[in-house]
Amino acid sequence: MLQGDELENLRIPVGGDQLTRERLQGAASLRSGAHTATERLEQLQPVIVELFHTLQDFLEKLCKRFLDLKNSREVGTLAWYKVLIHRDNVNGKVKSRFAAHEDFVSTVGKALFRECALDHFGMSDNTSELTCHNPPDNASKHLHAKKKEEAFHTTMDGVLDKVASQILGLMHHKDVLLKVQGQRNTVMRYKKGQS
Structure with missing residues (x-):
């Protein structure tokens, strides 16, 4: 059971779309002059925007x-x-x-x-x-965090290149051009202007 002083620090996350966030922000603005944190809706934090x-x-x-x-x-x-x-x-x-x-x-x-x-x-x-x-044999045991991260990215780049080449083959089949620029930046352009 929560004690009275614990209720003061209680935070309740609120999730919703952008309109819900705007409405909650508007309601909190209207009540900003209230005497208590509860009346000012300060406990309704954080507001998580769900896309x-x-x-x-x-x-x-x-x-x-x-x-x-x-x-x-x-x-x-x-x-x-x-x-x-x-x-x-x-x-x-x-x-x-x-x-x-x-x-x-x-x-x-x-x-x-x-x-x-x-x-x-x-x-x-x-x-x-x-x-x-x-991946390198010593990647999981002996490497420092930075080296582990580099090994992970090198390995995943290979996997993502494989996935991108598969998608490129599929999209070429569907009359779509896939242009890959850089390691992790993918841009799609449609030949027929379809979205």
């Missing part, structure tokens, strides 16, 4: 561009994965079924990334030994 609408827009654009439900027999397409993993609730209409589309894209994306990583390291599954692109 729900940005994610929804991204999923909508992604589904519009890459989820062609007529091509469910074409291996490797999002429609093919939809049928393969029995996602009947994914129909391309993100606004009406946001959670289903978010889970579907996340599941497929993680699975594809995992397969690219396993292929990069020459592994057949999570439990098999690495057969290529091994």
Whole structure:
């Protein structure tokens, strides 16, 4: 049970979209002249902005561009994965079924990334030994934090190069040009001006 003095220091995180943050900030401004911290809404901190609408827009654009439900027999397409993993609730209409589309894209994306990583390291599954692109033997035990970080980034750059080359092959197939500039800066340009 909380004591009276512990309530003074209690902070309650609040999450919401940008409009929720603005409304809470406006309410706190209106009550800024109140006598107590509770009346001034000072305990409602931190306010965490959740980019729900940005994610929804991204999923909508992604589904519009890459989820062609007529091509469910074409291996490797999002429609093919939809049928393969029995996602009947994914129909391309993100606004009406946001959670289903978010889970579907996340599941497929993680699975594809995992397969690219396993292929990069020459592994057949999570439990098999690495057969290529091994990190340095002493990376986990004897290296300082800075050297471990460099080894990690070198290894991950190889994985990300593999993923980017796979995406480039897929996107070239879809009449899309992917231009990679620098190690971690990716810029996409569409030949047909589609978004």
